[in-house]
Amino acid sequence: MSERFSDRMQAILLSIVEVAPLAVVGRRLAEAALDLTRADYAAIGAYDSRDQLEQWVPVGVDPAHERLMGHPPVGRGLLGAFARTSAPILLDDAAQYPTATGMPEHHPPMGPFLGVPVVYAGHSIGAFYVTRAPGGAPFTEDDQQRLADLAPYAALAMANARAFEREQRRAQAAEALQRAAADLREAPDEREVAAVLMRTLGALFESSPCAAVTWSADPARPYRHVLESSAGQLAASLESSLRTDLPNGAHRRSDLLEGEEAALQLAGDETGRVALAVATAALSVDLDMSPLRELAALGSDSLAAIRRQAAEASLERYALRDEIARDLHDDLIQSIYAIGLGMRVAAGGDAEQLRAVLATASDGLNEVIRELRAYIAQLSHGPESIGNSGLLSARIAALLRGPERPKWSHRIELGRAPLAPDLERQLYLIVREAVSNVQRHAHAERASLALTVEDRALRLAVHDDGVGFDRHDIREGAVGLRSVEERVVSLGGSVMIETQPGRGTTITATFPLAPAPDAGTAEV
Known part of the structure; x- marks a missing residue:
């Protein structure tokens, strides 16, 4: 080997030592082959695990001709021979090769030909x-x-390039799945789940046609959402195939797209199922398809979570209905009954007694109206207020909307922690009694109410600027306050x-x- 050739080889080796994608490394190798043999055209081909020509990197062909050639060679003839042999092929005329199938249209004409396999770990990975x-x-x-001397270095460079690409794809897939998991956690419904799955398929498989279907055969919550990345028949064919009893897992189907195989992944059950499809013609047979399985599992889990949330919301609606029914029976109906009873008793009395009963009835009915307004306000906001004491706040606020006197101000700050339903109910009854006493007996101009959470304790303060009274003088007007004291004590509180x-x-x-809860623990 001459000193000049050694220098050239050293420069070539330095150019391919850098780890880069196969297309970059392949171009450097093809340029090296062109330089070492003084050829007119050169290329490096790479084979997949099925010995099919997977990648083709030519040099020496001007870009215009390369664009006109369109699809790269598929390796059925001379170019695919090196997947089956480890021997070089040297021809005075490429057309002499027995299995030569001709050249693509617009390919520059070829005369003398030399092909040298690139072998790695005993297997031909290119040429x-x-x-x-x-x-x-x-x-x-x-x-x-010269090419045979370069081939071992080329094998190592190509293997490193493929390892680099696998690691890149793995990192990109992990990032895409991480984004999908975050988006699916926030998905409000099954349609958005399908949209997230479709976006992620596009990130994982780029330009390959993809389709995503989410559906449910549950009669209580049926749905079907179909999306695909490009206009075509993939989604329609996928939907049609789902009418059969395909089991969960991975499938390869050749009947979804004409002349093209598709990878199919199913997950979930009849109450929420996911189907993902990816056309594989443009994908390497060695491409890791496990992200498709992981994505389907994420989608299935998200559908299950949405179903659970819907069931919980339904239970909350029932809980709200039962709570309102109980309160209507225990409070409002009893109040109306008492008003009616008082009016019947006064029916045989004198005018003065009747006026007093009517005044009491009017006050009682105003209180009932305020109660009903509170329920209506709660129903207009829906059951989502349950658990953050929205019903309690709405009902208290409604209690304070009534006569012009006293003029109420109020502050209710219960934080995000939910109150126990029994505590909410008893607390409301205490507030109602305290407010009722102010409105009936205080003759106040102004009154205020504050209900706050301070230092893991609930604090209620009701103040009025009215006439006040003597605590030692047990009068009828103080009976309600005794009721307040008894309820507070029953809850373990103080007044x-x-x-x-x-x-x-x-x-x-x-x-x-x-x-x-202990700050070191969390509910999952």
Whole structure:
């Protein structure tokens, strides 16, 4: 080997030592073959695990001709021979090869031909191809030897390039699946699940036709959403195939697209199922398809989560209905019944007694109206308020909308932690009694109510600037306050009533809340 050739080989080896995608490494190798043999045209071909020509990187052909050739060679003839042999092929005329199938249209004419296999771990993974125009000088054994000397380095460079591409695809797939998992956690419905799956298929498989279907045969919640990446028959064929009893898992189907195989992945059950399809003609047979399986599983889990959320919302609606039914029976119906009973008793009395009963009935009916407004306000917001004390807040606010006097101000800050339903109910009854006492007996101009959470305790404060009273003078007007005290104590709380004749009244009640969950743990 001459010193000049050694220098050239060293420069070539330095150019291919950098890890890069196969297309980049392949072009450098093809350029090296062109330089070493002084050929007119050169190419490097790479075979897949089925010995099919997977990648073709030519040099020496001008870009215009390369565009006109369109689809690269498929390796059925001379170019595919090196997948089956480890011996070089040296021809004075490429057309002499027994299985030559001709050249693609617009391919530059070929005369002398030299092909040298690239072998890695005992298996041919590609080949060098060099050729000259018809009438050009034949290639020599020295040319053949130069390419044979380069071939082991080319094998290592191509193997490294493929490993690099696999790692890149693995990282890109992991990132795409991570995004999909985050988006699916936020998906509000099954249609959005299908949209996320479709976007992720596009990120995983780029330009290959893809389709995603989510559907349910559950009569209580049927749906079917179909999306695909390009206009065509893939989605329609996929839908048609789903009418058969295909089991979950991976399938290869050749009946979804005419003349093209598709990879199919199914997951889920009849209450929420996912089907994903990807046309594989443009994909390497060695491409890792496990992301398709993982994506289908993510979609199936998301559909199950949405189904659970829908069931929970349904239970919340039933809970709201039962709570309102109970309160209507225990509170409003009883109040209306008491008003009616009082009016029947007064029917035989004198005018003064009747006026007093009608005044009491009017106050009672106003209170019933405020209660009904609270229920209507809650129903207009739906059951989502359950669990964050929205019903309690709405009902208390409605209690304070009534007569012009007193003029109420209020502050309700219960935080995000839900209150136990029994505590909410008892708390409302306490507030209602306290507010009712102010409105009926305080003769106040202004009143305020504050319900807040402070230091793991619930604090209620009701204040008015009315007439006040003597705590030691047990009068009819104080009976409601005794009821307040008894309810507070029954909840494990404490109550303080501050009042003097002519100085107004302040009721302060404090209720302990359950301990917060351990910060080191979380519900899953």
